[in-house]
Amino acid sequence: MKITFAGSQNQESKRHYAATYLIDEILAVDAGTLGLINLDTQKQIRHVLLSHAHADHIATLPIFLDNVYQSCEQCPQVHAHPDVLTALRTHVFNGCLWPDIEKIAREESPVVQFHELQDQQTFKIEQYEITPVLLNHGVTTLGFLIDDGISALAIVSDTSPTESIWNVVSKVERLKAVILEASFPNSLDWLANKSMHLTPAMLKLELKKLPRNVTVIATHLKPAYHDEIVEELRQLHDPFLSIGEPGQVYEF
Numbered sequence: 001m002k003i004t005f006a007g008s009q010n011q012e013s014k015r016h017y018a019a020t021y022l023i024d025e026i027l028a029v030d031a032g033t034l035g036l037i038n039l040d041t042q043k044q045i046r047h048v049l050l051s052h053a054h055a056d057h058i059a060t061l062p063i064f065l066d067n068v069y070q071s072c073e074q075c076p077q078v079h080a081h082p083d084v085l086t087a088l089r090t091h092v093f094n095g096c097l098w099p100d101i102e103k104i105a106r107e108e109s110p111v112v113q114f115h116e117l118q119d120q121q122t123f124k125i126e127q128y129e130i131t132p133v134l135l136n137h138g139v140t141t142l143g144f145l146i147d148d149g150i151s152a153l154a155i156v157s158d159t160s161p162t163e164s165i166w167n168v169v170s171k172v173e174r175l176k177a178v179i180l181e182a183s184f185p186n187s188l189d190w191l192a193n194k195s196m197h198l199t200p201a202m203l204k205l206e207l208k209k210l211p212r213n214v215t216v217i218a219t220h221l222k223p224a225y226h227d228e229i230v231e232e233l234r235q236l237h238d239p240f241l242s243i244g245e246p247g248q249v250y251e252f
Contacts, residue, residue, distance in 0.1 A: 001023065001148050001151045001153060002249060003023055003153060004021070005244045006022055006034070006037050014226065014243075015223040016221045017033070018033045018059055018060075019032040019033070019157070020037070023153075026045060027146075029146075030049070031057065031059070032057050034048065039067060043068050045064075047076070047078075048076060050079070051143065051144070051157035051158070052081075052139050052141035053083070053088065053091075058092070062093070062097075065111055076113075077113050077115060078112055079123075080115075081132070081140050085116065117132045119134045119142075120164070127148050129148075130147075131145040131168060135158070135165060136159050136161065137157075137158045137197075142157070143155060145168055150174065151252040152175045153179070156178060156181065158197060159181065159198065160193070160198065161202060166206070177250065179217045179219055181197060181219055182198050182199065182200050183220050183222050185225045185229050186232055189202070199232075200232035204236055207238070214240065215240055215252075216240050217244045219244040221243070230243055
């Protein structure tokens, strides 16, 4: 399994402006920057998993759909919790911010197909078994366990301290890596609590809920505090922990 962190349009920047993770260049998790990456890569993406409806995770979904649109039956498939799909229909694809693409699909040709996800109901895409798990954030948010039968990866998106995702992934022997957020420095733990995010100190406590050591990739570092968060993560002295960088590719 190959995972590419497409976290910023500017691949020379280490800052995390928005979130998109590419799995083997056929599956995307979140669409914060999906519509800004290489067009040939975009055209290979057939499925998009959305963790939640906050802008840094869905911002370029309309642009992506516009970029890859073809008048044929093979349109992109977007998978998300019903609350997220309601938010997209109400606030994005509403004929104001963006055309009502479902209406276009009914009257002309398909632009996208939406699929509802439910907590801990595993489903299959291509060679992947995917288990969505509710996290603990300010809006309905899913983490994803992605398993291709050889390796498994957990993408734990925006969250405050949580339990269910760790209970699920701890049962998977072939778990190779966890992508986990660390949004604010420890000095802003009050803000992390109010916005339901993690600090490096909180991340350390979350990782203690795993039964064994696996690769951990820290992402979602707020750009204004990037250097401070990186230093605090390094001070954890965890040999399995690294900081995700835009353009970085991991293989498991």
